[in-house]
Structures are given as C-alpha cells and as structure tokens.
Amino acid sequence: MRALVAILVVLSLAGAYAAGRYGRVSSLDLSTVESFRAALDDWDLLARSYRFNGFLQTLNADELVPALEALEAKRDWLAKEEVQNFLFAWARFDPAGALDWALSQNKYRRKTTVPAVMYSWGFHDPSAAQSALETLEESLVEEAAAQMIAGWTHGGDRAGAFSYVAAQPAGTARQKSLGALAAALAREGAESLILWVDTIPTSEAAGYRRVAFQQAAEALARVDPVRASHWIETHLESDYSGPALNAVALRWTEQDPEAALLWLSGLPASGTRAQALQKGVERWLKWDPKGAEAWLISVTPAEGLDQAVRTLVKRYARAEPSRAIGWAQRIQDPLTRELVTTGVGRTWFRRDPDAARAWLSESQLATSLQQAILQAPTPSDVEDDRRAEPVVADDEAA
Amino acid sequence: MSALPLALWVIALAAAFALGRDGPPAQHNAGSVSSLRESLDQRSPIDRSFGLSLAFTQLNAESFEEAIAVVEADPARWSEPDFRLLMAAWTRFDDLEPVDWALSQRGTTRSRAAGAVIETLAFRDPLSARSVVDSLEDADLADKLHDKMILGWARSDFRDDLSALIAAMPPGIRRQKAAAILAIEIRKDGAEALIQWAEDIPDDARANFKEIVFDKAANSLALADPAHASRWIRTHLGRSYAARAAGVITQRWLEQDPVAALDWALTLPANANRDETVASGFASWLERNPVDAEAWVLSSTPAPAVDPAVRVLVRRDYLPKPASALDWAHRIDDPGIRQRVLAAVGRSWFARDPEAVKSWLPESGLEQQIQHVILHSRPKRLATGEEGTAGLDLELDDLTVGGE
Numbered sequence A: 001m002r003a004l005v006a007i008l009v010v011l012s013l014a015g016a017y018a019a020g021r022y023g024r025v026s027s028l029d030l031s032t033v034e035s036f037r038a039a040l041d042d043w044d045l046l047a048r049s050y051r052f053n054g055f056l057q058t059l060n061a062d063e064l065v066p067a068l069e070a071l072e073a074k075r076d077w078l079a080k081e082e083v084q085n086f087l088f089a090w091a092r093f094d095p096a097g098a099l100d101w102a103l104s105q106n107k108y109r110r111k112t113t114v115p116a117v118m119y120s121w122g123f124h125d126p127s128a129a130q131s132a133l134e135t136l137e138e139s140l141v142e143e144a145a146a147q148m149i150a151g152w153t154h155g156g157d158r159a160g161a162f163s164y165v166a167a168q169p170a171g172t173a174r175q176k177s178l179g180a181l182a183a184a185l186a187r188e189g190a191e192s193l194i195l196w197v198d199t200i201p202t203s204e205a206a207g208y209r210r211v212a213f214q215q216a217a218e219a220l221a222r223v224d225p226v227r228a229s230h231w232i233e234t235h236l237e238s239d240y241s242g243p244a245l246n247a248v249a250l251r252w253t254e255q256d257p258e259a260a261l262l263w264l265s266g267l268p269a270s271g272t273r274a275q276a277l278q279k280g281v282e283r284w285l286k287w288d289p290k291g292a293e294a295w296l297i298s299v300t301p302a303e304g305l306d307q308a309v310r311t312l313v314k315r316y317a318r319a320e321p322s323r324a325i326g327w328a329q330r331i332q333d334p335l336t337r338e339l340v341t342t343g344v345g346r347t348w349f350r351r352d353p354d355a356a357r358a359w360l361s362e363s364q365l366a367t368s369l370q371q372a373i374l375q376a377p378t379p380s381d382v383e384d385d386r387r388a389e390p391v392v393a394d395d396e397a398a
Numbered sequence B: 001m002s003a004l005p006l007a008l009w010v011i012a013l014a015a016a017f018a019l020g021r022d023g024p025p026a027q028h029n030a031g032s033v034s035s036l037r038e039s040l041d042q043r044s045p046i047d048r049s050f051g052l053s054l055a056f057t058q059l060n061a062e063s064f065e066e067a068i069a070v071v072e073a074d075p076a077r078w079s080e081p082d083f084r085l086l087m088a089a090w091t092r093f094d095d096l097e098p099v100d101w102a103l104s105q106r107g108t109t110r111s112r113a114a115g116a117v118i119e120t121l122a123f124r125d126p127l128s129a130r131s132v133v134d135s136l137e138d139a140d141l142a143d144k145l146h147d148k149m150i151l152g153w154a155r156s157d158f159r160d161d162l163s164a165l166i167a168a169m170p171p172g173i174r175r176q177k178a179a180a181i182l183a184i185e186i187r188k189d190g191a192e193a194l195i196q197w198a199e200d201i202p203d204d205a206r207a208n209f210k211e212i213v214f215d216k217a218a219n220s221l222a223l224a225d226p227a228h229a230s231r232w233i234r235t236h237l238g239r240s241y242a243a244r245a246a247g248v249i250t251q252r253w254l255e256q257d258p259v260a261a262l263d264w265a266l267t268l269p270a271n272a273n274r275d276e277t278v279a280s281g282f283a284s285w286l287e288r289n290p291v292d293a294e295a296w297v298l299s300s301t302p303a304p305a306v307d308p309a310v311r312v313l314v315r316r317d318y319l320p321k322p323a324s325a326l327d328w329a330h331r332i333d334d335p336g337i338r339q340r341v342l343a344a345v346g347r348s349w350f351a352r353d354p355e356a357v358k359s360w361l362p363e364s365g366l367e368q369q370i371q372h373v374i375l376h377s378r379p380k381r382l383a384t385g386e387e388g389t390a391g392l393d394l395e396l397d398d399l400t401v402g403g404e
Helices: A002-026 A033-040 A045-056 A061-073 A080-093 A095-103 A107-124 A126-133 A138-155 A158-167 A172-187 A190-198 A206-223 A225-233 A241-255 A257-265 A271-287 A289-298 A303-316 A321-328 A334-351 A353-362 A367-374 A379-388 A391-397 B003-022 B030-040 B045-058 B064-073 B080-090 B096-104 B107-124 B126-134 B139-154 B159-168 B173-187 B191-200 B206-224 B226-234 B245-254 B258-266 B274-288 B290-299 B307-317 B322-329 B335-352 B354-364 B368-376 B389-399
Strands: none
Touching (some): A033 A061, A045 A080, A045 B080, A061 A080, A080 A107, A080 B045, A095 A107, A126 A138, A126 A158, A138 A172, A158 A172, A158 A190, A172 A206, A190 A225, A206 A225, A206 A241, A225 A241, A225 A257, A241 A257, A241 B107, A257 A271, A257 A303, A271 A289, A271 B139, A303 A334, A321 A334, A334 A353, A334 A367, A353 A367, B030 B045, B064 B080, B080 B107, B107 B126, B139 B173, B159 B173, B159 B206, B173 B191, B191 B206, B226 B245, B245 B258, B245 B274, B258 B274, B258 B290, B274 B290, B274 B307, B290 B307, B307 B322, B322 B335, B335 B354
C-alpha cells in the first residue's frame, strides 16, 4: 500500500512538473486582443513575435478596432515587419480598409505600409488588387505594383502574375515588377525561375526577355550562385548576358569569392567577362582586401585574371605606386602590361620624380619601360605648360 | 487522509508545476529543428514569423548547432528580421559564438546576421558590442554595424552613457547618424525627454554637438508634433546652435500641413534664417503641389517675409514663361528687390527674344526706368570676358534666396 502511495505521489509530482513545463506555451490563448496588447508590451523579441503573430493568425473584423487601437498606441515602438504583418492579416478580410489606413500614414511610413497591403491583396485577391493599384498616386505605384506581384506569385497564381508583368509597358516600373517576380520565384526554387525565363515566348520584345533574364540571374545568384552560373553559361552567346553575368559575379563574390572568380576567369575571353571580373574583384577588395590580394597572389597568373590584377593596380597607383607597378608585372597580356606599367610609372614620376627615379634604378623593369616612364613631363614642365595656356582656360578651370 | 499530508501534497504539486513553468527552456526535441525548416517554407509572412519564434523558443544550447546548419544550408532565405529572432534566441546561451559566426559569414548574410547580433548585444552589453564594431576592418560593414550598435544601445538601460559617447566621436556622418538614432529613441519617451536632452547639452560642446542635437531633436519632434517642435525652437531662435532647426521643422511640417508650416515660417524673425526657411520650404511644396502652393502665395498679403516664396515662383517661370515671371515679380513687396528682379527677368527675356519684349513692354505697366534698363543694359559678362546667355543666369542671382 505504501509503495502504491509513493508511486502515485511521484507520478502526480511528475505530471505537475510536465504540465508546468510543456504547457506554458500552449496554454496561452493567443487569439485575444489582451494577448496582443501583452505582446506589444513585451521586450523579449521571441515572446513578442510569438504572441504578436499568433494573434494575427486569427485576426478578424470583430477584433480589428481594438487591435488597431492597441497597435497605434505603440506605433513608435513597432518594427517595420510587425506593421507589415499586421497589414497582411488585416488585408485578408478588409483590404480596402487596410489600404485606407496605410495611405493615411505620413509619407515615410506610406512607403512601407502601402506596398505591404498590396502584397497581401495580391496574395489573396490579385484581380481586386489591380483595380486598387490604379487608384494610387504615382509616387507609390511602382513599389506597390512590385509587392502586389510578389504576393500574387507567392499566393500561387504564377501564370496570372506572368501575364500581368508581360503586359506592363517597358520602363522602370516593369523592371521593378520583373525583379519582384524573379525574387518571389527564386524563393520557391531555382527550377521555377529558370523555367519561367527560358519559356518566355520569342514573340515577347527582346527588351522584355533581356530584363527578365537579368533580374532572374540576379535573384537566382542571391540564393544559389552555382546554379546561376551554370544557367548563365548556356546563355553566354546571347546579346543580353552581360548584365546577368555582372549580377552573378557580384552575388557569388559576396558568398564565395574564390569560386566566383575562378569560374569567371575560366569563361571565354570577352569584354563582358572582363567587366564582370573587375566588378567581382572590386567587391571583394571592398570587404576583404587582404583575402582578395592573397588569393590573387596564390593563383597562377592568367590572361583571364588580367582585369582583376588591373583593379589592384588602380587601387595602389596613387598611394603606393611601387606596389602598383609590382602588381602590373602580373598582367599576362604583354601590351596591356606595358601600357599599365608605363601609365602608373609616369603618373608617379610626374608627382615625385626623385622617388620614382630612385625606385626605377633598383627595379628589374626592362630598360625600354624605364625610359618610357622617365619621358613623362615633370611637375615643373607641367607648370611651364600651364603658364603657356590662355588665361581664359584658367578662368574656366577656376 | 489527514489535513497535513494533504496540504503537503498540494504544496508539492504546486511547487512541481512552478518548477516546470519557470525552469529553463524545454530540452531540445527534434521537432523544433524540423519545425524551423517548415517555417521557412511558409508562404504567409505571419505563419513564417510565428513558426520561427516558436521553434527558436524551443531550442536549447545543444540543438542550436542543428539550427545553424539549417541557416547555413540556405542563408539567402533568411531576412534581417529572421536573423534578429535567431540571435535573440542564440544569445540567451552565448554572446561570443553568435558574433563570431555572424562575422564569419559572407556577403549579405554576413551583413544581416552581424547587424542582428550587434543590435541584440548592444541592448544587453553595449561596451562589448562597441569593441566588436571597433575591431572591424571592413569599413562598410563597420558603418552599418555602428548604426545597429547605436540602435541597440539607445534602446537599452545604458542609454545615459550614449550621448557622451556620441559627443566624443569625431565629426562626420557616423556621428550625425548616431545623434539622429538617439533622438528618435528618446522621443519615444515623450517630447519633454527629448527637449531636456537637447537643452542639457552644453552650448560649447565640441564640434557643434549641440547644433547637431538640436537639428536631430527638432526633426524627430516635428515628425510627430510639428506645432510642439515650433513652440520649442522659438525659445532658442537667434542662438547659433538653433540656426538650422527652424528650417528642419518647416520641412517636416510641410509634409503634414504645408499651409501651417509656411505660415509659421513667415513669423520667424528675419535674423533667424527666415528668408532661407521660407524659400526652401516653399520650393519643395511647389514641386509637390504647385496649385496649392501658388494659391497660398496669392492669398498671402504681400510682405517682406513672403518675398522669398514669390522669388521662387519668378525663378521657376523666367525661362519658360517670362511674362508670368514678371507678373509674379510685381508681387514682391520690397521695392528695391522688386525693381532688380523685374529688370533681371526683362533683360534675360530681351536677350533671347528682343522682338517679343519690345512689343510687350509698352503694355507691361513697368516703370519707364525699368523699361529702359531692360532695353539698354548689357548683360553682365562672364569672368572669361565672353558674352553669352550663361551671363544672364549670373544676373538672375537676384532671384535666388540663400538656401534654395
């Protein structure tokens, strides 16, 4: 009997502990306005987000007025995404009312509130959202349209969104819409995105295909740069691959610069590739100069990397010309190497002839290159030249 | 059962319940990591945020490794708000590891994750956050994280130390932004707190700090309550640290109630940048809503304070519609300025279309002296000694009010 009592006591204590431990989250009734108010007063980000969004999952017309009052009382403390989520919930059952409220905000807040409503409206009822879009003032339309299309795509009616964007007149608004559409598709997977662009009918204007391709490459490179690079390679011959190549270079460099630059340097030589390489190296140098330089030193010099090396030459040309000339010697194309070396050397010689001359005498540069550099006019020559110029030119320069 | 054991049993049950409720978070279960993955797939932003916050609440120190693996598998799907939730959860267990992890990421992931963790860290331990930001070599990232550090710090219990830190910063954009962030956060505690902060800054604070704080405080207050801001700044007009604040308030007020904003600007003393404030405020209103802006000028009694607005209209019209510009110029109240502007517009027009001016002048109602100036004065010369239409623009300096 005693043993049975002891077991019952232990079990009941364990049950009470478990009820306290595992029931604390589920016991909250998140659907009440009271819970929503508590969320707005909660500075613990996780608890706040849980209660805030838990309430919004069931927000309905009956609770809207007290919920909105609670929200507006804490307006200054709200994060942007909290307002957006509130509007998303509101626009589920009363998009016109949500839009009116969004439009009543000051001009800074309108920039985020109106697109948030249009995202939700596009998500739930794209047809009505299109009509609402036409009532907006011009300064709000582009971003609102882009978000409506993103919502429309996420809502599931991709074909409708595609048709709508294709029917937009060419211009920045359509470019923005294509960007929003591409980003929304990229979130759902690379294949959806690629399929969309690769099946754009040839009857569409070339400009439309070009912008769609560029926006898709950019969006895909953000989420999967390796997949984006494979896709781009199948389009390198097209006349619209340049901006897309740049976009992939930049996005991939942000994530894995070594892989991105190796890929770019292995592509067939072209002006487009050179530009993409330059952009990639510049981006890398900006956030990790030591890493970028170390990588360029570690790889075997190749013509494909000349543009990247030139970016480094440019970086050091003014502050450390000897270092810049050292980098220039890694340029593989002989003519380019000579031109770049001479250019940097001459600029140095003009600014500080003694230092340049002293360095050159110790350098391993070919005699012809040294002579070419030393032929640059010195500062005193330049001063004499300036004196000889007409006075009018000086006035204009001033 | 006697009363005592029963009471002890009830107390023990209550204690067990409380221990479970208030004890450490529930131990890791595989479900929380899988629900993290499911949350990322949610189409609705509400379901996504709800799912992420719930999943993070249920993770413990050990299970975070799996959660981070989920992030690393597809970092591009994580927005900055997502990272804020992640860091809020992770920093419950460890401060340093989340910082190291965020800074070891690349590209936009690094920027978003590091921004989230620095803001979170600064809220709890601003000095640690500061030492992280100060150690960064990447200048762009350091600038961004500096703003996040200021934001977290301004929202923390250590806010009182922040103003002195910003005052001691070297002049530049970082200092300006930091003061602006702090002004916005202080205003959330009420206008009086904001005003108190600004007024408590010593007049001789280094590198114009009081002026910067007045600008930012005026801006922050005017966004919420421009009338209150205008009453406040009036008590400081004429002081060097408040030189730009009236203009800042006018610009913010214009966005809400242009007529009230301009009417207030007209009441500023002439020595308190009134003309520049009226001109720049009116110019921005005219650009956004020309019909209402022109109607305001027409309904205003001509006065020296209104002249800067009229001159904005003259400058807008003198090239495309010179006759209209001359009509506007007639409304200038100051006789000396009016004559100079009329002559400048007339000369500009005459240089481009002398026949039109000759036929228009007799009917213009302009004084004979001005008509003579228009027809017979040579345009000013350029510094180069060349005559040309560009020289006419120099003359039209008469139309410009400083600050436009």
